[in-house]
Amino acid sequence: MEKMVKIPKSHPRYWSLYYREKVIEGLEKGMTAKAGLIAHGRGEAFDYLIGEKTIEPAEKAMKAAIAKLLLAKHPVVSVNGNVAALVPKETMELAKALDAKLEINLFYRTEERVKAIADELKKYDPNVELLGINPTKKIPNLESERGKVDEEGIWKADVVVVPLEDGDRTEALVAMGKFVITIDLNPLSRSARMADITIVDNIVRAYPRMTELAREMKKLSREELEKIISEYDNGQILSETLLHINSRLKKLSQEGIWRKKELPF
């Protein structure tokens, strides 16, 4: 119905438009919630402000996250409808590189949506082990459908990766004592503010980079990994991210943007 005009790869916003289509396809495949489309738009806006590239504070956050995940006893990577639409293959590669479990975990949980996501992931790896199909445990202080977790997954986990996550849920996981890593383009969101490590980056750039880091950092000793974690300061990283956006906006306001067909930077 909403036929996409063919966009040449040379278009400056090609990838943004490409992933926008992926999320719309996610809705059409029954994986992504309608509210997930709106959430994707919020992400696009912040990615635009960041400059649509991985910034230094995000790189530092990814290193600390991978160090923590490599030291974890029971690491779990969560998958929701937007994640499955954007990075199905990359999610499985990350979990594999980390020896982490994968759990389908949805804010707007329906059995149809869980099944659609499982089917999508199995296209890339028919033998993938997926948790969250029949979750029997519940995160305290969340409404029933939103709190369901797998006993062998998030329930038991010490370190969880919850990308593109709702604020209430991030907060509830922190309150349970989990070490929470989130990927969220909005540095001001409640998830970003409440997580232990906040990676302010587009998941389509972050996951391949995190997988690369996991493979490299496996060679480090426990002490080296612990040092990376102890030197990491999430509050500082969030402030650096805000200042990055800031300095770009300031330069644009000085340069002037009116009637400029392209932004100068």
Next chain:
Amino acid sequence: MEKMVKIPKSHPRYWSLYYREKVIEGLEKGMTAKAGLIAHGRGEAFDYLIGEKTIEPAEKAMKAAIAKLLLAKHPVVSVNGNVAALVPKETMELAKALDAKLEINLFYRTEERVKAIADELKKYDPNVELLGINPTKKIPNLESERGKVDEEGIWKADVVVVPLEDGDRTEALVAMGKFVITIDLNPLSRSARMADITIVDNIVRAYPRMTELAREMKKLSREELEKIISEYDNGQILSETLLHINSRLKKLSQEGIWRKKELPF
């Protein structure tokens, strides 16, 4: 399917969540495109950055816009699927206060969507005159479906209000010699950069305020209205908007946001 949890009006983000639901309803009613949901999310992000209130540069832009519209020979207010979902009644009130024509004008035009929007508007005023039902003219340099306009509406207009508009279309209207007024929460978007007057505000706040201004400013003389327009500088307004966002982000970065349940401002 995505049942909304009842949100109390006291919730700090009540209105943001309320209008999010309105846009989802717009999709369900066949008015709003899926890509419109993503666009709404981008708007939410920028509204969040602005502070979810009408800022001074937007107030100045609204005054200049109303002055120009009151002096126009043939003013037209355009309606798309997001506008119809968010402010159906307010759009008609604004057009009435301005003596402007209303034109349904869609980026993803389908006859079903045009009809759904017309039906929605007629709920509030069964006698409303709507253009754009059978558009026979075309904006040059746009793909066919995206360029269709009504001969009695945008085609003939000297001043057009195109809220929440696509950048290509805004640019094409400017190239046609129209005086283009847009409402767009993203001050960096191509629409925002290319329009003659850019109102960086949430349309749910802007339209009622613009209607109020139209009623008040009708009393002004032609000279007074012309003075308002001649003193207006859209480039300056866009820069002031970026600096507003900037100063808020800077304060937040200094204050620190990590593990803060609420943003301090």
